[in-house]
Amino acid sequence: KAGVTQTPRYLIKTRGQQVTLSCSPISGHRSVSWYQQTPGQGLQFLFEYFSETQRNKGNFPGRFSGRQFSNSRSEMNVSTLELGDSALYLCASSTPGTGVGELFFGEGSRLTVL
Amino acid sequence: AQSVSQHNHHVILSEAASLELGCNYSYGGTVNLFWYVQYPGQHLQLLLKYFSGDPLVKGIKGFEAEFIKSKFSFNLRKPSVQWSDTAEYFCAPTSGNTPLVFGKGTRLSVIA
Numbered sequence: 001k002a003g004v005t006q007t008p009r010y011l012i013k014t015r016g017q018q019v020t021l022s023c024s025p026i027s028g029h030r031s032v033s034w035y036q037q038t039p040g041q042g043l044q045f046l047f048e049y050f051s052e053t054q055r056n057k058g059n060f061p062g063r064f065s066g067r068q069f070s071n072s073r074s075e076m077n078v079s080t081l082e083l084g085d086s087a088l089y090l091c092a093s094s095t096p097g098t099g100v101g102e103l104f105f106g107e108g109s110r111l112t113v114l
Numbered sequence: 115a116q117s118v119s120q121h122n123h124h125v126i127l128s129e130a131a132s133l134e135l136g137c138n139y140s141y142g143g144t145v146n147l148f149w150y151v152q153y154p155g156q157h158l159q160l161l162l163k164y165f166s167g168d169p170l171v172k173g174i175k176g177f178e179a180e181f182i183k184s185k186f187s188f189n190l191r192k193p194s195v196q197w198s199d200t201a202e203y204f205c206a207p208t209s210g211n212t213p214l215v216f217g218k219g220t221r222l223s224v225i226a
Contacts, residue, residue, distance in 0.1 A: 003157075033213060042218035043204065056213045090158065101146050101208045105158040 002027065004106035006091050012112045018079040021109045025072050025093030031055075032074040033103060034066060037088040049074055086113045116141050120205050120217035127195050127224050135190040135220045137205030147188040148206040148214065149179055158204070164188065175199070200224045
C-alpha cells in the first residue's frame with residue numbers, strides 16, 4: 001500500500017509570492033491533516049479535512065488555507081509568503097479504522113522563503 | 115488550554131544506557147496519548163499509543179511508556195538504547211476528536 005505522498009518535496013519562493021502544496025493520502029483514508037514543522041516551534045497544527053470539509057483549524061493567519069477534493073487528496077496554500085513561513089510542511093492521513101490520533105505522515109514539503 | 119511539555123530538548127546517551135524521556139500534558143477529561151518518532155531523513159511514525167486499560171504500553175523496537183494519570187505524565191522509556199534509536203521523539207496527546215498537539219520534541223543522540 002502506497003504511503004502518503006507530498007509534492008513538491010522542496011521549493012524555494014520569495015517573499016510576497018504564494019505557494020500550493022499537494023498531499024495524496026493513503027488509499028481509503030478520508031482524513032487529511034496538515035502540520036508546520038520548524039526547529040523552534042516543533043510541529044504546529046494547521047488544519048484537518050474530512051470528506052471535503054474542514055473539521056479543525058489551528059491558530060494560523062488567514063494566509064494559510066486548504067481544501068480537500070472528493071478523492072481525499074488535499075492541497076494547502078500560503079499566500080503573501082513571509083520569511084517566517086520557511087518550514088517543513090507535513091501532511092498526515094488517517095481513517096476511523098486506524099484509531100483516533102493514529103496519523104500516517106508523508107515526508108513533507110520543505111519550503112524556503114527568501 | 116490544552117498543552118504538552120517535553121522536558122528534554124536534547125539527550126545524549128551511550129549505547130546500552132537506559133532512556134527516559136519526559137512528557138507532561140494539560141488536558142481535561144479523557145485523553146489519548148501518543149509517542150511519535152522521526153528518524154533522520156525519514157517521516158514521522160507512530161511509536162506507541164495509549165487509549166485505556168493497562169497504563170504501561172509497549173511499542174515498537176522495545177520502547178514502552180507509562181501513563182500516570184495523577185501526574186499528567188506519559189514518559190517514554192527504553193532499558194537499553196542502540197545507535198539506531200538516534201531520532202527525534204514527539205509526545206502528542208489528544209482528547210476526543212481534537213487534533214493531535216505535538217510537544218516540541220526531544221532529540222536523542224546515541225553514541226557508540
